[in-house]
Amino acid sequence: MEELEFWLLDASYDIIDGLPEVQLWGVDKSGRRVLVVDRSFRPYFYVVPSGDLESVMRGLSSALAAYGLLSLEPVQKKYYGKPVNSIKVVLRNPRSVPEAREAAAKVRGVGEVLEADIRFYMRYMVDNDIRPSAWHYVKVKELPKPANLHVDAVYMAVERPVYVGGPPPSLRLYAFDIECYNRYGEPLPERDPVIMISRATKEGVETFTADSGEASLIKEFLEDFWSVDPDVVLGYNSNRFDIPYLLKRAHENGLKLKLGRNSGEPAQSVYGHFSVVGRANIDLYDYASELVGVKLKTLDAVAEYLGLVKRSERVLLDASRVYEYWDKPELRKTLAQYSADDARSTYLIGETVLPFAIQLSEVVGLPLDQIFAASVGNRVEWFLMRQAFKHGELVPNSRERKEETYKGAIVLTPKPGIHRNVAVLDFSSMYPNIMIKYNISPDTYVPPGEEVPDEEVYVAPEVGHRFRRQPPGFYRKVLEELLRVRREIVRKMKELPPDSEEYRILEERQKAVKVVTNAVYGYSGWAPARWYMREVAEATTAWGRVLIKETIKFAQQIGLNVIYGDTDSIFVYYDPDRVQKLIEYVEQNLGFEIKVDKVYTKVFFTEAKKRYCGLLADGRVDIVGLEAVRGDWAEISKDIQEKVVEIVLRDEDPWKAAEYVRSTIADLYSGRIPLEKLIIWKTLAKELDEYEVDAPHVQAAKLLAKMGYRIYKGMKIGYIVTKEGGGRVSERAKPYVLVRSPQEVDAEYYVKHQIVPAALRILEYFGIREEHITSTRRQATLFDFFGT
DNA sequence: GCCTTGAAGTTACCG
DNA sequence: ACCGGTAACTTCAAGGCG
Numbered sequence: 001m002e003e004l005e006f007w008l009l010d011a012s013y014d015i016i017d018g019l020p021e022v023q024l025w026g027v028d029k030s031g032r033r034v035l036v037v038d039r040s041f042r043p044y045f046y047v048v049p050s051g052d053l054e055s056v057m058r059g060l061s062s063a064l065a066a067y068g069l070l071s072l073e074p075v076q077k078k079y080y081g082k083p084v085n086s087i088k089v090v091l092r093n094p095r096s097v098p099e100a101r102e103a104a105a106k107v108r109g110v111g112e113v114l115e116a117d118i119r120f121y122m123r124y125m126v127d128n129d130i131r132p133s134a135w136h137y138v139k140v141k142e143l144p145k146p147a148n149l150h151v152d153a154v155y156m157a158v159e160r161p162v163y164v165g166g167p168p169p170s171l172r173l174y175a176f177d178i179e180c181y182n183r184y185g186e187p188l189p190e191r192d193p194v195i196m197i198s199r200a201t202k203e204g205v206e207t208f209t210a211d212s213g214e215a216s217l218i219k220e221f222l223e224d225f226w227s228v229d230p231d232v233v234l235g236y237n238s239n240r241f242d243i244p245y246l247l248k249r250a251h252e253n254g255l256k257l258k259l260g261r262n263s264g265e266p267a268q269s270v271y272g273h274f275s276v277v278g279r280a281n282i283d284l285y286d287y288a289s290e291l292v293g294v295k296l297k298t299l300d301a302v303a304e305y306l307g308l309v310k311r312s313e314r315v316l317l318d319a320s321r322v323y324e325y326w327d328k329p330e331l332r333k334t335l336a337q338y339s340a341d342d343a344r345s346t347y348l349i350g351e352t353v354l355p356f357a358i359q360l361s362e363v364v365g366l367p368l369d370q371i372f373a374a375s376v377g378n379r380v381e382w383f384l385m386r387q388a389f390k391h392g393e394l395v396p397n398s399r400e401r402k403e404e405t406y407k408g409a410i411v412l413t414p415k416p417g418i419h420r421n422v423a424v425l426d427f428s429s430m431y432p433n434i435m436i437k438y439n440i441s442p443d444t445y446v447p448p449g450e451e452v453p454d455e456e457v458y459v460a461p462e463v464g465h466r467f468r469r470q471p472p473g474f475y476r477k478v479l480e481e482l483l484r485v486r487r488e489i490v491r492k493m494k495e496l497p498p499d500s501e502e503y504r505i506l507e508e509r510q511k512a513v514k515v516v517t518n519a520v521y522g523y524s525g526w527a528p529a530r531w532y533m534r535e536v537a538e539a540t541t542a543w544g545r546v547l548i549k550e551t552i553k554f555a556q557q558i559g560l561n562v563i564y565g566d567t568d569s570i571f572v573y574y575d576p577d578r579v580q581k582l583i584e585y586v587e588q589n590l591g592f593e594i595k596v597d598k599v600y601t602k603v604f605f606t607e608a609k610k611r612y613c614g615l616l617a618d619g620r621v622d623i624v625g626l627e628a629v630r631g632d633w634a635e636i637s638k639d640i641q642e643k644v645v646e647i648v649l650r651d652e653d654p655w656k657a658a659e660y661v662r663s664t665i666a667d668l669y670s671g672r673i674p675l676e677k678l679i680i681w682k683t684l685a686k687e688l689d690e691y692e693v694d695a696p697h698v699q700a701a702k703l704l705a706k707m708g709y710r711i712y713k714g715m716k717i718g719y720i721v722t723k724e725g726g727g728r729v730s731e732r733a734k735p736y737v738l739v740r741s742p743q744e745v746d747a748e749y750y751v752k753h754q755i756v757p758a759a760l761r762i763l764e765y766f767g768i769r770e771e772h773i774t775s776t777r778r779q780a781t782l783f784d785f786f787g788t
Numbered sequence: 789g790c791c792t793t794g795a796a797g798t799t800a801c802c803g
Numbered sequence: 804a805c806c807g808g809t810a811a812c813t814t815c816a817a818g819g820c821g
Contacts, residue, residue, distance in 0.1 A: 271804090292801090375804045408807030409803075430803095431806095522805030529805080537806065567803045567808090610802045610809055625801055625810080632799060632812090682799065693797055693814050729813065753812080790820085797814075803807100 001158055004140045005029050006036060007169050008132050009231055011121040011367055012262070012277050013094065020094050022124045024161065025151070025261060025278040026136075027169045027231065032152035033261070035278070036138060036161065041124050042070055043094040045101060045116035046394055047087040048079060051109025057087060059107035067100035068092030079114075079394040081443030081473065086114075086394065094120035114394050118385075119270075125365065126389050128160045133168065133361040133368050136161035148263040150229070151278070167505055168358050174230030175200045175347035176221075178242045179339050183323040185708035189248035195326050197221045198339040200347035201228055205340045209332070215253040218246070225259060232280045232368070233259070234350035236299045236342070239283040239373065243274045273373035282357065284349050286372035295631025296681055296716060303345035306352055314341040320737065355505065360512040376515075380523040381530060383516050387478045393443075401527045406538040407462075409567035410545045412552075414605035414612065416765060418652070419563050422614070423574035425582070426597040427547070430568035431521035432479045433592055434543045435536075441473025442524075442533040460539035461546045467539065474531070475520065482517040486510050544568065547590060554585050564605060564612070574599055598622075602649050606765055613645045613762070621646055627758040634750065635677040637758040640664055644762050654766035661759045661773040665751055671742035678745060679718040679736045680754075687713050696721070696733035704735050721749040729753075 006026035013022050020043065024036040049056040057072050073088040091100055101116035118126070130136060140155035179196040180187035193214040198207040199221070206224065210217040235242050243266050250257040250265075257265045261278025269275040273283060288297045294305045300316060303309040315338040317325065325335035361371040364379045365386045371379070388395050427433070434440065438458040446452050446466040457466040467473070472480075489510040496503040523529050525537025544567065552562050552570060560578045564571040572579065579596065586594040600622070603614035611625035621642075627633045628641040640661055647657040667673055682697035688711055691698045700719035705711045718736040723746045725732040732746055739745070756770055763773070 295800095377805050380805070405807080411802085411808060426803095519805055522807095524805085525807085526805050541807075569803075608810060627811090630800060630811095632801095685799070691797090695798060695813060697799090757811085792819080793817085795814105795816090798812080800810095802809080 002140050002142065002155070003137065004034070004036065004155060005135055005137050005164065006034055006161075007135050008130065009171075009280055010275075010278055010369065011125060011132065012275075013121050013124075014262075015093060015095070018093060020120060022121055023262075023277075024130070024136075024157075027171070029169075031169065033150075033229070033231070033278075035149060035151045035154045035261070036140060036157050037143070037154065038124070038157040038160070040157070040160075041127075042090050042092065043097050043120050043123065044088050044090040045097065045104075046075075046077065046114040047089055047104055047107075047110055048084055048112045048114060048394070049087065049109050050111030053085055053087070056107060056109040059109060060087065060089060060104055063103045063107045064089065064091075064100050067096040067103060069100070076392075077394045078392050080396075081393070081441075081471070084394070112397070114397060117397070118395075122382075126386050129163050129386075129390075130161055131163050131362050131365055132371075133358040135164045135166045137164050138162065150226075150261045150263065167501060168355075171231040171354070172228060173201060173232045173234060173347060173350055173354070174225065174228050175234035175343050175350055176225075176238075176242070177236065177339060177342040177346060178246060179322055179326075179335065180245065181323050181326060182320065183327075185320075186710045187245070189245045189252075194218070194246065194249050195322075196336060196339045198336075198343035199224060199228075200340075200343040201230070205344050205347075207336045207340045207343075209336065214249060215255060218250050218253060218255055218257075222255075222258065230279060232282060232350065232354065233276055234346050235281075235283055236288075236346045236349075237283065237285040238281070239273045239286070243281075269370075271370055271373035271375070271378065273370060275369055280368035282350065282354075282369055282372060284346060284353065284372075287349075287353050287357070290372075296718075299342055299345050299349075303349055306349060308348040308352065309341070309345045314338075314345070318737075356508045356511060359505070359508040360515070363509065363512040363516060376519050377523055377526050377529060380516060380519045384474075384478060384523075384531060387481070388474070391474070391477065393474060396530045398528060398530050401532065403527045404534045406525065406534055406541070407545075408541050410548055410565070411567070411609045412562070412565040412570075413607065413609060414564040414571075416605050416607055418602055418604045418649075419571075419573070419600075420602055421574045422563060422571050422600045422603045423579055424597045424600070425551075425570050425572065425579070425594050427568040427586075428593040428595060429483065429517060430544055430547070430592070431540050432483065432517050434540050434547070435521065435524075436476050436479050436483075437591060438539070438543060439467050439469055439473050439476050440536050440539050440543075441467065441475035442531050442536055444468040444473035444476075445533060445535055460542045462542045463535075463538050465535040465539040465542075475524065475536070479517065479520060482513055482520075486513045486517065489513065547592060550590060551582070551586055551594065554589075555582050558582065563603075566610065569597070571603070604645075604649065604762070604765075606761065611761075613649065615649045621649060626761060632680065632682050633758065634680050634754050636664070636668065636673055636750065637754040639677070640755055641758040641762065644759050648762055648766075654763050654768055657759075658763055658768050658773050661755065661763075662775075665755060665774060668747050668750060668755070671745075673742070675720065675736070675739060675742065675745070678720050678750060680720070680733075681716050681718045684711065684713060684715045684717055694728075694730050696730040699730040700733045700735045703738070720744075721746045 006028045008026045010025040013020050022038045026034055028034050068091050070090040070092055075088045077086050101113050105113050138161035139158040143154045143156050145154045176199040178194050181192040181195050195210045208217050208220045247257050259276045264277050266274040266276050288302045294301050300311050304311050317338050325331040361368045364383045366382050385395050444467040459466050489506050493506045521540050555562050558578050558581055560572040562570050562572055583594055586592055599617050600614035605612045613623045616622055623629050628638045644657040648654055697717040701711050701717045719733040720736050720739045722732050722734050722744045
């Protein structure tokens with residue numbers, strides 16, 4: 001018997017002689033890649049009887065005999081906080097769980113079948129507090145290594161592994177990107193070969209080409225892949241494109257795309273991702289889709305945004321013309337460099353983001369390869385499921401529900417104009433703290449019919465929902481734990497030098513804990529959630545509204561002028577003494593923490609809510625909600641608005657800004673604005689045929705579809721409004737790739753509907769009107785005057 | 789038949 | 804595929820006017 005410490009990279013299971021074997025793939029302390037198997041765990045689910053326990057046991061016993069029933073064990077659990085006698089149904093094989101679940105549900109006296117939809121390796125990890133992306137200690141016996149398993153050693157767990165924590169080991173990263181022949185439009189894997197594959201590792205970038213045929217390219221790639229034997233496989237849009245494409249092409253060439261440490265191919269798995277057994281396959285596009293700072297999430301834009309690869313320092317080419325670069329021998333080198341740059345960017349993004357992914361994976365409990373692929377709701381849910389297990393709570397089933405709406409937060413109407421020296425006060429974790437304070441939870445909710453003494457419940461304002469004060473509800477326990485853990489991490493960080501490895505890990509960890517904490521309220525009002533309850537979400541926002549109103553009331557009482565507020569923040573003139581008084585009042589009388597989040601030396605509002613701009617104490621310009629920070633306005637309008645904001649805030653000279661707008665409009669009319677700055681990007685939020693109105697981007701997408709492009713939901717459509725086509729904007733909207741010259745552009749549209757609105761959004765307040773920025777240039781006017 | 793107006797459809801933001 | 808609140812665009816049909 002030996003002792004082993006390993007860092008869990010991936011989990012899977014297999015059936016050996018009709019019995020399941022959990023497989024934990026990892027890295028040990030000496031950097032060996034290891035597999036720890038555990039054959040001692042069996043799949044199970046719970047039955048909650050509505051009738052007599054004994055007779056349900058008998059019924060289950062006969063109904064499940066055919067499904068490899070191993071045991072029926074009465075167990076005490078809690079369901080929505082109430083003790084229930086339930087039956088743990090243990091089976092031989094995870095694959096029979098779905099059928100056994102159906103059979104169990106039909107047994108007379110069975111109320112509910114619970115936790116029958118939890119994947120076997122997840123069940124194993126939850127029950128044993130084994131966490132992905134974390135170190136574990138385990139007593140093992142070494143096993144002979146089967147030929148198909150590519151690890152340094154295989155061990156049989158003698159006991160269950162124990163979570164121990166610690167910094168992650170050094171992992172081998174392998175980023176890759178493929179290029180496909182696309183002479184006939186979108187490359188089709190049935191038709192078009194892969195022509196290049198680039199990969200980037202710590203060692204550098206390499207590009208393989210199909211000069212000697214596609215089969216040899218794929219073989220070369222496989223050989224390289226195995227020579228690196230990576231722990232983390234990185235791609236950009238790889239789950240939707242590169243991997244399925246490569247798989248298909250490998251098969252067309254009679255090859256197997258053996259990438260897994262179990263010699264298996266990538267397999268379609270949960271949340272639309274491909275799993276590569278024994279490794280973490282991460283599609284960084286999933287991460288990028290959550291990056292709010294980048295609007296158009298191309299690989300090069302994301303790499304630049306993260307400060308990794310400047311677009312000016314890499315090869316960029318029109319992806320639809322990849323085939324030309326392949327067909328023309330003199331251009332192949334450029335294509336190779338493009339491909340290499342993509343792989344390198346992917347590698348660098350992966351390297352940058354991995355520390356956060358690792359922490360989120362450990363905190364939430366989802367394997368590293370699933371953590372970005374899973375939605376926010378699913379991440380919260382997996383965290384909750386682990387917590388439920390710890391508290392002996394049964395996990396409610398997911399089910400379809402109709403969506404119910406409810407009232408949300410309050411947004412104040414701002415006081416228009418430039419305000420000086422303004423402090424923004426924010427409630428710290430407002431919703432989590434409300435849920436904790438009033439014990440808001442599905443298991444503490446008291447439905448209208450139920451009689452409970454008034455002093456035993458909290459009653460939500462406006463909506464009247466009641467929640468028991470005691471015992472602590474599930475959400476309260478979970479949120480208190482999350483807040484406690486985060487405080488603890490932040491406390492530890494303060495004792496460390498900010499440039500230390502440990503500090504950086506903790507920084508990522510506190511971020512991970514924070515995102516989970518902040519998502520719990522939203523989760524509670526998400527109809528598909530297992531722990532959904534409209535009343536919970538509704539009561540939370542109701543208390544939030546009262547809280548912010550009371551805060552505003554007191555602020556005004558002590559003479560603090562409230563300029564604006566949204567949900568959990570208020571903007572006031574920064575009078576430090578009064579602000580301090582307000583902070584103390586909120587803490588002592590309302591029981592919540594409020595902090596000065598930022599201070600604007602100047603902040604500008606129009607009448608509109610959720611849109612403003614300001615100058616921060618450090619000199620930075622902050623733009624919130626306005627066109628300049630939106631992804632669906634042409635770059636030209638955003639640039640102009642940004643400039644206008646800067647001039648108005650820094651120089652306080654709106655007429656100077658107006659002059660700037662006027663000169664840029666002149667540039668547009670004379671064709672001096674590059675076409676890229678005129679592209680308007682909009683997401684196709686539905687399938688093309690589901691649209692009721694032909695909006696400009698829908699029309700543009702239809703044109704693309706006609707040309708043979710694959711159009712899909714979620715796609716960003718970039719269009720330019722041209723002169724030719726008809727009266728409606730949509731009739732003149734052309735996919736940007738079809739617009740070749742500034743002559744085609746409808747400059748008037750851009751002036752009237754893009755530049756003027758964006759500029760006037762700010763300038764109108766100062767008395768500047770459309771004619772002031774669109775009239776002919778001053779020189780021309782003077783010329784006209786003297787010339788006639 | 790043309791123009792105005794407001795509702796509906798649509799997207800992306802804020803916190 | 805976490806929530807509701809919000810602004811702002813374009814389309815589209817109804818209504819007013821002549």
